[in-house]
Amino acid sequence: MRRALFQLTVLLSAPVTAWAQEQEKQPPPEFSAGYQPPTITIPGPRAELFSYLDIAILFGVLCLASYLVLKKRSRSDLRVLVVFSLLYFGFYRYGCVCAVGSIQNVTFAISNHNYALPLVVGAFFLLPLLFALFFGRVFCAAACPLGAIQDVVAQRPRRVPLWLEHSLGLIPYLYLGAAILFAATGSAFLICEYDPFISLFRLGGKVEIVTFGAVLLLLGIVVGRPYCRFLCPYGVLLRWLAPFARWRVTITPAECVQCHLCADACPFGAINPPTPAESRSRRSEERKRLAVLILLLPLLALGTGWLGYRSSPLLARMNPTVSLAERVWLEERGRVSGTTETSAAFRNLGQPNEWLYQQAAGIRKQFDTGAWLLGAWVGLVIGWKLIALSLRRQRTDYEADPAACLACARCYQSCPVEHLRLPPLAGEFYEGPA
């Protein structure tokens, strides 16, 4: 209890310190007393060589993580790599470029032909996916700074009830859909804007975002990697690819003794137990449910798609151009009094209002289509999840869920069969839910 209180106090300090750190530009002096303001210099862009270095380091970390997880099966070595990634990709590189945010760049590059995707961004987007395709989610295990910072604070991770795990696990899909919609329309890079940990890496940022990050870290003490499991949109892509991995986490090197220790050790609920035998009547009931759900899926997608389409006016207001056009229109019609800073700035540009309306109308059209797709996506995700929960998969042993497994190697240490392979216990601590 005391420990938890200490942790609470320490982590609560994060938003306050970020607030204290918040930079404010000083205005220039109002008097000239012979003081010559220094010439404004703009630092040059980071040398291209360093971009290649970042790619090389990411590649190296992914290779090493794959080796440590799949071949050496060493949690302690993996933790060293986690700390390195946290320090390099997090605190040294300020969490940017990150694979998570690169989704938006890729989306924007696809939807906007004038935007050239930088090589480093493309590499950060593709490399983790390629590795997931061959080795599972080794990127989450040790290369992602967002995951690393949560891993470091995960002191007493508890298992989340399965029903909560499944329902909260849908949020990343919705977040991914929204992020793609807003990036494709050039409205916002949601993932970057609401990145909870980047302000910690940069030791400064918006108070609300830092608070969000601190809350997630606090939660991360008792819930393993809450951002990775219940928010991360890039995790969705990794979840799709990881099941195809040729080489992936196998809990036990030999025969499973079904002790359940691995499932208890996994803080992410990513280990599925053997399935119990099932009666014939129950199986028939399950089949009927499955059939109904499959039939309902398109209807559900159409329904939510329609709702999404109808809500596009509101969603489109997230776009600054649409929002400005609306404001200027209302001002022009006399429906609102006064001007806002942005509307006044626009008027000062000397652009015709109609030009703004035309731009906004174009974006609105994109939103009509995009919001329809987003709504349908919401329906599909929920429907598919219900179907997945009704599917019967026969398991005789404890198995790591290839999609959800973050390849953290905690389960290895818990497996008594694994210990037969390892030297005496003194070398490794048992690590799992306390």
Next chain:
Amino acid sequence: MSRDSQREVGPGEPESAWYQAARRTAAVAAVFCIIVFVLLMANGAASRMADPLHPARIQALLIELNKNSTDERLKQEIRRLDAQVRRDYFRSQAFATQGLYLLLAGVAVYLLALEIVKHSRKGLPIPRPDAGRDAWLAAAMSRRAVIALGLVLGGVLATLVVLSRHDTAAEYAKAARKWGSGLAAGVPSLSTGPAPAPGQPPPGSVALPPLALGPTAPATPSGGTLSPPEMGAAPAPPAAVPALPAVGAGSAGNAVPEVNPDAVPPGTPVPIMVAHPKEWEQNWPGFRGPGGVGIAATSDAPTRWDGAQGEGILWQASVPLPGWNSPVVWGDRVFLSGADQHRREVYCFDAHRGTLLWRKTVPSPPDMGEINVADDTGYAPSTMVADGRRACAMFVNGDVACFDFAGKLLWLRRLGVPDNSYGHASSLAMYGNGVIIQFDQGSSAEDGKSALLALDAATGKTVWQVKRPVPNSWSTPIIIRAGNREQIITCANPWVIAYDPRSGSELWRAECLGGEVAPSPTFGSGYVLACNLGASLTAIRPDGTGDVTRTAVAWSSSENLPDIVSPLCNGELIFLTTSEGMVTCLEARMGKKVWEHSFETPVRASPTLVGNRVYLMDTKGTMHIFEAGRAFKEMGTAALGEEAHASPAFVHGRIYIRGRQHLYCVGSR
């Protein structure tokens, strides 16, 4: 949460030295973190309360200083306090940064110690072979939870739908479509124009492109309040003409990028501005200065100099090629153009030392033939325009070239040699990012050759262009803000026509000019003032629409009308100057003559108002300085010692004068 599967060390069992050390380290680290945290909080709160951006004490002193601006002791005190506030602010910032690093280090130690504590207390795990047998039950619960989440999401979407009921986009999209179809048809439509925003200038002022006349605008003469324009009562927009053909593509061996972009559809808006209005007013960006009405922002200018003796001359520089265009000054650069029958050049001088910083030749078209121009026109009569990034020049052969401040040719448009009896001499104007060109040509309006163009200063593309029902003219357009709208005012025979600078749509026109129109219009006392020998001086209210000849002409006068020199108005009085040197002063309200005086010397340059003094340069290079008052009062004369036709530029207490062969800077360092 699931129940624990492992047993911790019991209360009676011995604790290892590792455990005890780690526990104490964790405790110390936690206390350390808390102390740092509290200090950081206190520092942050103190920093916020100090409000370094608006320190109360300094604000109070500043108010005091406004009352007594010469109090040196007060200034010293404010400077001292200002420095103190800055020191405190940066000290607080440094404290926060260092504190944060300390806190991070403390947290790292704390987490490490906790890790050791955890592992030191760890016992052996307890197997639970019977666990995980309730999978179907868990799946059923999960389904219910997912359905519940789905319902919540459905509710959220339904709420969004309800909140999206009022879709204003449908309304403004109609306006956009209408506008878009106007563009597609090549017809620039009238914009309803922006609503007056707080801080915008009052109606009836000269517009400085394009954030013209904010609260800090110069004291340009303005007239009475004008009524706002009637929305929707605009005249039918003029028929758009196709973009003028680009002439030539440069000679084969010409390495300069031939910049002759395809014209964009007419009606496309003039894009964003470059310079802040404050910068605009502090410089001399085009013909007759900011606003183009011959009123200097400075009230300080030399009154004595002698070019022949070098007295009062800061520097003098030779201009390689001749030209009657006036100097344009932006920051520490002075721009001029020069040309002869075969070459066209642009020059950039250092405003402080007179050094020729760069000299650029505008590439000649391959089929450059003879161009006949009058001596009074020359080959480079049009004054350049600058916007802080670019300087654009136009030559008598219709070439428009734009350079950046480093002398790099950005673009070149060849509008074709204008059909002009003396040679094209209208100067360039600028609105926003658009270079405005009054391209009047032909011996009669029926020729249909005249047009008004806006070129994108960044690319040279035609932003819009409209036909003008006039023959050739030599007047330069001005841009004003009046009647809650910005207007380009143009003069030619017989029309004074106002255009919307954003789209080129015609706003109003008045038939009041005749003959060969060379004087540029001006604006003052709420009237557009247009004049020409053989017609009249006419005062027009600029708030009308359509043909306002019968409705908006306030008065007209035929006293001593000029044929070349542009009029000057200080808001109360108008000064007309004939080519023979006769200056006539009239009341701006009614056009009644107040006085007249003849300098008995030819004049080509237009007068400039500096404070309450009028500066008028004659062709011999003598500057006549007289009071802008109700009686003629000469305040001095100063001789350049060289023939001069160009209107001087007045910036920061200096005068830049172009003589026949030299550029002079009058003033002191």
